[in-house]
Amino acid sequence: MADEIKPFTINVPDDALEDLRERLRRARLPDELEDVGNDMGAPLKDVKRIATYWAEKYDWRKAEAELNKLPHFTTTLQATGFEPLNVHFVHVRSSRDDAVPLLFAHGWPGSFLEATKILKPLAEPEDASQPAFHVVVPSLPGYGFSEGSKKRGFTADQHGEVFHLLMMRLGYEEYATQGGDWGWLITRAMGRRYAPKHIKAQHLNLDHFPQPTLIKSPLVFIRTLVSAFITGFSEREKKGFARSKWFKDEGQGYFGVQSTKPQTLGYGLADSPIAVLAWIYEKLVDWTDNYPWTEEEVCTWISIYWFSTAGPRLSLQLYYEIAHAKKDPKILKEKEAKGIWVSDAEDLTVWQDVKVGLGHFPGDILSLPGWWGYGLGNIIYEKNHERGGHFAAWEHPDGLVGDLRAMFGPNGGAKGSVKTKTSS
Numbered sequence: 001m002a003d004e005i006k007p008f009t010i011n012v013p014d015d016a017l018e019d020l021r022e023r024l025r026r027a028r029l030p031d032e033l034e035d036v037g038n039d040m041g042a043p044l045k046d047v048k049r050i051a052t053y054w055a056e057k058y059d060w061r062k063a064e065a066e067l068n069k070l071p072h073f074t075t076t077l078q079a080t081g082f083e084p085l086n087v088h089f090v091h092v093r094s095s096r097d098d099a100v101p102l103l104f105a106h107g108w109p110g111s112f113l114e115a116t117k118i119l120k121p122l123a124e125p126e127d128a129s130q131p132a133f134h135v136v137v138p139s140l141p142g143y144g145f146s147e148g149s150k151k152r153g154f155t156a157d158q159h160g161e162v163f164h165l166l167m168m169r170l171g172y173e174e175y176a177t178q179g180g181d182w183g184w185l186i187t188r189a190m191g192r193r194y195a196p197k198h199i200k201a202q203h204l205n206l207d208h209f210p211q212p213t214l215i216k217s218p219l220v221f222i223r224t225l226v227s228a229f230i231t232g233f234s235e236r237e238k239k240g241f242a243r244s245k246w247f248k249d250e251g252q253g254y255f256g257v258q259s260t261k262p263q264t265l266g267y268g269l270a271d272s273p274i275a276v277l278a279w280i281y282e283k284l285v286d287w288t289d290n291y292p293w294t295e296e297e298v299c300t301w302i303s304i305y306w307f308s309t310a311g312p313r314l315s316l317q318l319y320y321e322i323a324h325a326k327k328d329p330k331i332l333k334e335k336e337a338k339g340i341w342v343s344d345a346e347d348l349t350v351w352q353d354v355k356v357g358l359g360h361f362p363g364d365i366l367s368l369p370g371w372w373g374y375g376l377g378n379i380i381y382e383k384n385h386e387r388g389g390h391f392a393a394w395e396h397p398d399g400l401v402g403d404l405r406a407m408f409g410p411n412g413g414a415k416g417s418v419k420t421k422t423s424s
Helices: 014-025 044-056 062-067 112-117 119-123 154-169 182-194 217-230 235-248 251-260 261-271 273-286 295-306 312-323 329-337 397-408
Strands: 005-007 072-077 084-091 100-105 132-139 175-179 199-204 355-362 380-385
Touching: 014 044, 014 273, 044 295, 072 154, 084 112, 084 119, 084 154, 084 380, 100 154, 100 182, 112 132, 112 295, 119 132, 119 217, 119 397, 132 154, 154 182, 154 312, 175 182, 175 397, 182 199, 199 295, 199 397, 251 261, 251 312, 261 273, 261 312, 261 380, 273 295, 295 312, 380 397
Parallel strands: 100 132, 100 175, 175 199, 199 355, 355 380
Antiparallel strands: 005 072, 072 084, 084 132
16 A cells, blocks of 8 residues: 555665675775864774774674664655655654654754654653653655655755655644754745644754844844944854854855765765765764764764665755755746745745744854744744754754753643644
C-alpha cells in the first residue's frame, strides 16, 4: 500500500564497508603551508588522524547497532508536482496521552543523528510536571536513508509538504515544529502553508532574521539606531555581530559553491570519503562552540553521509533550489498554476500566525539581536543560551530540551496550543 509505514533497519552491505576502507587507505592527501590553523579549511593533521581512525579503528557495525535501537521507519510520500519518495524517519512516541507531537527538522551538514540526544528527555521527562512530546525526526529527502527527488525545483516548500504529509499519516492533525539551519527554512515554509490550522507553535534555533529597515520594520529599525548611537548594544550583541561578520567574510565559501555549482562539487564527494570528511569536518569545528568532537562522533556523522541512500552529492541540491527559487518568472508562474508552492528565503522571514520560540546559541554562524526576529510571529518564548552553536541538539541538548519544556510547560506561552488526546 502506498500509505504503508514500514519498520526500517539500517544495514550497510559488507562490500560497501570494505570499499570505504580501501578508498581511505589509498587516499592521496594534499600538502599544507606552515603555521596554519583551520583558517584555510580542515587542517591536514586532523584529517589524517580521523581518516586513519575511520579506516582502521572505527566500527560502523557497532554504531549501526546503537542507531538501530531507535524506532526507524519508512513511508512513501509525494510533494505536488514531484515523484513519490521513500522517506526515512525516527518516531519516538511518549507513553503519556498528553504528549505534544513535535517534528524535528535537521539541516546540512546534519542528519537525523542530531536529534538522538534529545529523544528520550523529550518523550519521557523524569519530572511528571514537565511536558512530554511524541518526537518525529525525518531524514530530509536526499539525506541519510531518505530518497531524494531527481527533478529540479524540490525546495523548502516541497520538503515541508512531505513532512506535513508525514505528520498527517502518523495521525498528528495538530503539531509543533523545531528547526535550525535548513530546518529553520523548512519549518517556516510549513508554517507559511499549514499554520495556524495544523502547526500551532514553532521553535527556531538559528538567528536567520532580516536586517531591519525603516519601511519593513520601523520599530525594530529605530531601536537598532538607538542601540547603535545612543544606548549601545550589549556585550552579547557585539560578540554576535562579530561572529556573524566572521561567517559572512570567512565562512560562506561553501554556500557560494553549493548554491551555484553543486554538481561539480558532487564528483569529489561521491568518489572520495576524504572529501566528505574534510568538507563536513570543517563545518563541525567552525560552526560549534568549542565542542570536543571525538573521532567516533565524527566518523558516525560522516558515515551517514557516505552511506546515504541518495549519496552525499544530493544533500547539496537544496542550496541551489533555494537560491534559484524565483529567478525565472516564467517557470515560477507555471509552478504556481499547478499548485506548486515556491518560497525564497525572504518569504520565510515575514510574519506567520503561529506561536514562536527563539533559542539563541552564541556559537552559531549567525548571532543577532533577538528582537530582530520579533516580526516572525507571536514570540512567546526567548532565551539567550550561554553556550552551544549551530548543532544545538547535539552540542547542548539540555538547552534545547529546556526551551521546549519552557514553551509548553505549565507557565509556557504554548501550553495547550496543540490538541492532544487529553485536551481534544
